[in-house]
Amino acid sequence: MIQSAVNFSTSDISLVKKIVNKIECFAKVCDYSCDIDHNRSVITIVGSREEILYAVKVCGEYAEEIDLSKHKGAHPRMGSVDVVPIVPLRDETMETCVDIAHLVGKLFWEEFHIPVFFYEEACLKEENRYLENVRKSEYKTLDLGSKPDLKRGATCIGARCPLIAYNVNLDTDNVKIAKIIAKEIRDMRKAGNPKMYGVKSMGLDLEKQNIVQVTTNITRPHIVGPFEVFSYIKKRAKDFGVEVKESELIGEMPLETCGDIVKKALKFRDFDFKRMI
DSSP: OEEEEEEESOOOHHHHHHHHHHHTTTSEEEEEEEETTTTEEEEEEEEOHHHHHHHHHHHHHTGGGOOGGGOOOSSOOSBSEEEEEEEEOTTOOHHHHHHHHHHHHHHHHHHHOOOEEEEETTOSSGGGSSHHHHHHSTTTTOSBSSSOOTTTBOEEEEEOOOOEEEEEEESSSOHHHHHHHHHHHHHHHHTTOGGGTTEEEEEEEEGGGTEEEEEEEESOTTTSOHHHHHHHHHHHHHHTTOOEEEEEEESOOOHHHHHHHHHHHHTOSSOOGGGOO
16 A cells, blocks of 8 residues: 655645545545645545556646645745655555656656656655755756746655654744744754654744644654654743644554554553554
């Protein structure tokens, strides 16, 4: 089984539902969400190689309906269909996902004329391995195509391990606090600190809600998971006299991670994951 959590630079729920309905004719949509402050939507799809190829092609078909030149939102972006990760689940291999990512990239360029970056395990240029580097490139390190049109931008297509997209909202409108905490997390990761191993983070202003957010991608949840991330953000926010308002999951999370959170939060002495229904 293969997963793809396709990121769109829009929060138009009617458009997202239209894409979901078309995908569901051939593949399984596990989850979809829209965020107005981020102006971003994520559709999480699982299926076979053929089902994922069809589903991602559908996503490409709708790139024309999103105008990146008019986009306003807290989340960084490079394309109307912004990021297409191909993720191995169960008995699938990373090599298979790399092949699929390259096929999808070729399709996006040849059929939709959308320029492409390949990232993570599918990268063809080392400078494109990490999304944060791609976003800083100003389209100078494209793998397929030339500088994109302003409306659709370029799409980042990659093969990677499963990750957890997890956000913590703080009950304040002071974005400096979120940015400080996010930078601390990034610095710890870059320094090799095991407390934040594999955690990527940004501090964002959610203007419409009058709060701020520490948004994270947890790339090694078997080492550092949501419980550790939440605990650190809560502690640091309290140091600034700020409470955590809520947290949110974007997409899916492994059941094993849920069990790990329960075990640590409730300090179970002899928690057995198999006892979860």
